[in-house]
Amino acid sequence: MKLVRQLSTAAPGFDAEFQRLRFWSAADDAAIEARVAEILADVRERGDAAVLDYTARFDRVTADQVAALEITQAELQAALASITPAQASALQAAAKRVRAYHERQLEACGRSWSYRDEEGSLLGQKVTPLDRVGIYVPGGKAAYPSSVLMNAIPAQVAGVGEIIMVVPTPDGVRNPLVLAAAAVAGVHRVFTIGGAQAVAALAYGTATIPRVDKITGPGNAYVASAKKHVFGQVGIDMIAGPSEILVIADGTTPPDWVAMDLFSQAEHDELAQSILLSPDAAFLDAVSASMERLVEEMPREAVIRASLAGRGALILTRSMEEACEISNAIAPEHLEISAAEPQRWEPLLRHAGAIFMGAYTSESLGDYCAGPNHVLPTAGTARFSSPLGVYDFQKRSSLIEVSAEGAQTLGRIASELAHGEGLQAHARAAELRLK
Incomplete structure (x- = not known):
């Protein structure tokens, strides 16, 4: 039995298999x-x-x-x-x-x-x-x-x-x-x-x-x-699910590098998810071979095997553009663009917790020391959430100081709207300040 499943977007039944792969319900236990x-x-x-x-x-x-x-x-x-x-x-x-x-x-x-x-x-x-x-x-x-x-x-x-x-x-x-x-x-x-x-x-x-x-x-x-x-x-900050990595590869990165990047999330726990998208079938085979060989060297081999068997996949896409579309549908926590020209593909990617660009940018560098925060939205929440940051530890209060002249303009507007809502005290409070 292979360490990780291989799928193709061109194969019949891909959509159903893809949806099953994305599903995770442990948080609702x-x-x-x-x-x-x-x-x-x-x-x-x-x-x-x-x-x-x-x-x-x-x-x-x-x-x-x-x-x-x-x-x-x-x-x-x-x-x-x-x-x-x-x-x-x-x-x-x-x-x-x-x-x-x-x-x-x-x-x-x-x-x-x-x-x-x-x-x-x-x-x-x-x-x-x-x-x-x-x-x-x-x-x-x-x-x-x-x-x-x-x-x-x-x-x-x-x-x-x-x-x-x-x-x-x-x-x-x-x-x-x-x-x-x-x-x-x-x-x-x-x-x-x-x-x-x-x-x-x-x-x-x-x-x-x-x-x-x-x-x-x-x-x-x-x-x-x-x-x-x-x-x-x-x-x-957020409701965090299991860790995730999605790699979009054009086939120019050494297969061992990509295999280890996939392992870097799989070793977290059995529910973690590691997915590789590429239009290069030979490259997917090479990464699969690297994974089969390298997994035996991993101290957390059992966890990696369970994670990949349950939620991992190597997916053959029709193009890099399709890979970007699939990535946007997943909205992964960690997204690697492992390509010769990562800047070419980055504008197509709308949803991700963090985007790692280029073959030398392993996700693990972001985990430890690159600088940006590694507390990231998971389980598709990168569609509407952001990484942890300074803004999460601040709050904002609106400041309003209306001048005497400004009260004449704003008071008439507020009075009209307040009467329309049936809130006469609101209207009267504004009207008292009119000359």
């Missing part, structure tokens, strides 16, 4: 939804006691009080000092690039502005950072120091007053690279809790864990469900 609702209600009612119970049950970490699950700033700095010089250098370099990118983002869209119209009225927008945010860092199947940088740095650049990080530490094992990343990124407080109970604690607050204004960061299906449930009590 009724059992998960019910269990998450139970955990959230318990944490909201019992606070710290419930957090302690669930942390002991799910992460096998026991403590007498939640304060014992907080990691101090001194411990974060000790973790930074404990990692290898190469790791520390890589972490600092990645943080520098991520910070530089998000500072540019702040300059472009994160400033307050105003103007006065011809009658002297001031109109504008005031941009202010959120007071306190919570960032969720996964810690179950793998450790993600990169997620610390990608969530905390734009929050810090935005000017957020306090950044609270939660990270599960199953069996009490604390990853020093994750803690070092928290030190580098300027996280204020860190609690070793995870799952739906961590989301609930951040959303509702407990005696020990302060309530936040917004929760960001990826997690498993329980975390995604919990974020969906608490939305409205707090803001959230």
Whole structure:
């Protein structure tokens, strides 16, 4: 049996197979939804006691009080000092690039502005950072120091007053690279809790864990469900599904490179999706052969095989233009244009979380250190959503200061419309200011 299916857009039945390939429903699992609702209600009612119970049950970490699950700033700095010089250098370099990118983002869209119209009225927008945010860092199947940088740095650049990080530490094992990343990124407080109970604690607050204004960061299906449930009590970045990569290739990139790029998402978990689109049949065969050969070298071989068998595909298209059309229908989280002239195809691509252009631009560089954020919309939501950024940690207030002259013009307009809506007090409030 082949590692990954091969399809052709010209084959009968392609549309049905393509739709089946795209379908993913784990986020709607009724059992998960019910269990998450139970955990959230318990944490909201019992606070710290419930957090302690669930942390002991799910992460096998026991403590007498939640304060014992907080990691101090001194411990974060000790973790930074404990990692290898190469790791520390890589972490600092990645943080520098991520910070530089998000500072540019702040300059472009994160400033307050105003103007006065011809009658002297001031109109504008005031941009202010959120007071306190919570960032969720996964810690179950793998450790993600990169997620610390990608969530905390734009929050810090935005000017957020306090950044609270939660990270599960199953069996009490604390990853020093994750803690070092928290030190580098300027996280204020860190609690070793995870799952739906961590989301609930951040959303509702407990005696020990302060309530936040917004929760960001990826997690498993329980975390995604919990974020969906608490939305409205707090803001959230997005409901993240399994990781995805889609590669559009013209056949000019070494097959081993493309095979490994597909593996880079497949190794995340069994539900991740990796798709290659190309009009070159021989190239698809070459990539397939590379995958068959290289998968045996992968430490996470079992996960990769399951992911590719369930949701992976190599698809022969009629043209590069058709490949772009299919990509727009999928709206992938990560989109690689692995082509000799990526700028030729980029204008045809409307929907993607991040677009990686050219053979040397592996998606993994974006995950760690290129600069743009790696928290991206999944499951087709790139049709209407954007990567995490400085703007997610700010809010905007409209500024309106009407001059005496302006009130004469605007008052008459408002009065007419208010009477039309049957709201006489609105109309009268405007009319009182007319000369």
